[in-house]
Amino acid sequence: MFILSSCSNTPTQTIKEETKEKDVKVSYISQNNQAFKTIKKKGSSIAIITQVELGKSLKNAMASGGPENAISFCNLDAMRITDSIAKAENVIVKRLAKKNRNVANKMDDFESKIYKQYVMEYLDKKPLKAKVAVNQNSNPVYYKPILTNNMCLTCHGTPGSTMTNELNDKIKELYPDDKAINFEDGQPRGMWAITFANVNVNPKLAQ
Numbered sequence: 658m659f660i661l662s663s664c665s666n667t668p669t670q671t672i673k674e675e676t677k678e679k680d681v682k683v684s685y686i687s688q689n690n691q692a693f694k695t696i697k698k699k700g701s702s703i704a705i706i707t708q709v710e711l712g713k714s715l716k717n718a719m720a721s722g723g724p725e726n727a728i729s730f731c732n733l734d735a736m737r738i739t740d741s742i743a744k745a746e747n748v749i750v751k752r753l754a755k756k757n758r759n760v761a762n763k764m765d766d767f768e769s770k771i772y773k774q775y776v777m778e779y780l781d782k783k784p785l786k787a788k789v790a791v792n793q794n795s796n797p798v799y800y801k802p803i804l805t806n807n808m809c810l811t812c813h814g815t816p817g818s819t820m821t822n823e824l825n826d827k828i829k830e831l832y833p834d835d836k837a838i839n840f841e842d843g844q845p846r847g848m849w850a851i852t853f854a855n856v857n858v859n860p861k862l863a864q
């Protein structure tokens with residue numbers, strides 16, 4: 658919507674749209690609250706299970722045909738793996754990124770605002786802790802940043818340096834709009850968002 662309208666609109670209108678993005682209100686459940694602790698525990702274990710499953714499949718695919726094979730594998734399977742875990746746990750599992758590769762993992766304004774806070778905390782060298790926010794349906798949502806390690810740079814690094822140009826070309830064929838390159842070791846790459854759609858939070862708990 659924004660991209661479409663920004664082509665035909667005057668610059669002033671574009672600025673208004675950007676201001677609107679910043680105004681989204683995000684309410685969090687306080688870390689001292691029991692509801693926070695319960696959701697954090699469940700969210701964290703679901704994120705770990707998903708991470709382990711994705712990691713296992715990635716390693717197998719890399720072992721059987723290198724990163725080029727793993728790229729095609731991810732293209733078909735990453736969403737299927739997250740969806741199947743989500744179904745089993747009765748939650749919605751998302752691996753979101755501001756610089757996304759798969760458009761399905763794009764952040765909306767609400768998620769962007771939360772992620773921006775993480776990026777600021779990262780730049781301030783603060784510990785990146787889990788957060789639990791409440792969405793517009795009063796469901797709790799667990800968030801946790803995803804950081805890169807050296808291995809990730811094979812597919813998310815700098816083309817011609819930490820990542821080969823050949824692999825970058827192959828990725829662009831599969832994801833023409835890829836933004837998920839030029840990362841360095843230890844940087845925030847995105848975040849988990851795990852929505853407990855069956856749980857309703859008393860709005861008084863959120864601040």
Ligand code: HEC
Pocket residue numbers: 715719724727728731732733735736752753754756757758759760762803804805806808809810811812813837846847848
């Ligand atoms: C073999 C190549 C490869 C490696 C290694 C790799 N990724 Fe990815 N990554 C991909 C592909 C391909 C996608 C798109 C998956 C899809 O279509 O759902 C992706 C998607 C993601 C996403 C979802 C958001 C988005 O941009 O679509 C995150 C987050 C992510 N990767 C983080 C990491 C991290 C962290 C590491 C290291 C621990 C890593 N990746 C290692 C290829 C890779």
